[in-house]
Amino acid sequence: MALLHSYSVDLTWTGAGSAGTSTYTSYGRDHELSAGAKPVLAGTSDPGFRGDPDRWSPEDLLVGSLSQCHMLWFLHLAATAGVVVTGYSDSASGTMRIEAAGHGRFTEVVLHPRVTVRDAALADGTPVDDELLAGLHRAAHEHCFIARSVNFTVRHEPAPVHVAGTASGTPARTATGNVTAATERPAPAAHAG
Numbered sequence: 001m002a003l004l005h006s007y008s009v010d011l012t013w014t015g016a017g018s019a020g021t022s023t024y025t026s027y028g029r030d031h032e033l034s035a036g037a038k039p040v041l042a043g044t045s046d047p048g049f050r051g052d053p054d055r056w057s058p059e060d061l062l063v064g065s066l067s068q069c070h071m072l073w074f075l076h077l078a079a080t081a082g083v084v085v086t087g088y089s090d091s092a093s094g095t096m097r098i099e100a101a102g103h104g105r106f107t108e109v110v111l112h113p114r115v116t117v118r119d120a121a122l123a124d125g126t127p128v129d130d131e132l133l134a135g136l137h138r139a140a141h142e143h144c145f146i147a148r149s150v151n152f153t154v155r156h157e158p159a160p161v162h163v164a165g166t167a168s169g170t171p172a173r174t175a176t177g178n179v180t181a182a183t184e185r186p187a188p189a190a191h192a193g
Contacts, residue, residue, distance in 0.1 A: 087116030
């Protein structure tokens with residue numbers, strides 16, 4: 001039997017001003033997202049659609065949620081495999097295409113995880129190298145709830161593994177290149193709704 005998890009978020013539009021939506025340019029796109037006692041997120045639209053660049057857009061949050069989900073699964077799988085991760089960062093990017101009629105959709109999100117590990121080898125002597133971490137990234141991608149729920153390609157192009165205490169930017173082993181083909185989830189075929 002499958003477990004079901006539920007999520008609730010409250011949204012409050014704060015950009016009505018004095019004129020509301022009397023014209024396309026009369027209202028602000030600012031809003032707030034809240035959920036229980038969690039800190040409020042200041043939201044807006046993409047700056048290309050009259051949004052405030054200092055606030056979070058839905059597009060930012062989508063790319064961020066894919067990055068977060070991948071990291072959380074990667075850390076879980078690393079711990080299970082005996083890989084001690086001491087640092088993780090990502091510079092994720094997404095591409096959205098706007099159609100002539102104004103409709104838009106994401107075409108791709110690319111994650112660029114950078115992982116620092118404590119040891120260059122597992123307890124059994126297996127090297128903690130790019131190949132080992134690539135397998136963990138592939139598994140994390142397959143487990144990520146968010147990546148499994150979107151209809152566009154999510155790729156990851158990890159930086160070479162870095163062992164804590166070695167020269168900054170020096171990988172544990174020479175990188176053999178980025179892993180992309182094995183980690184892609186092709187977009188499902190479009191269907192008529």
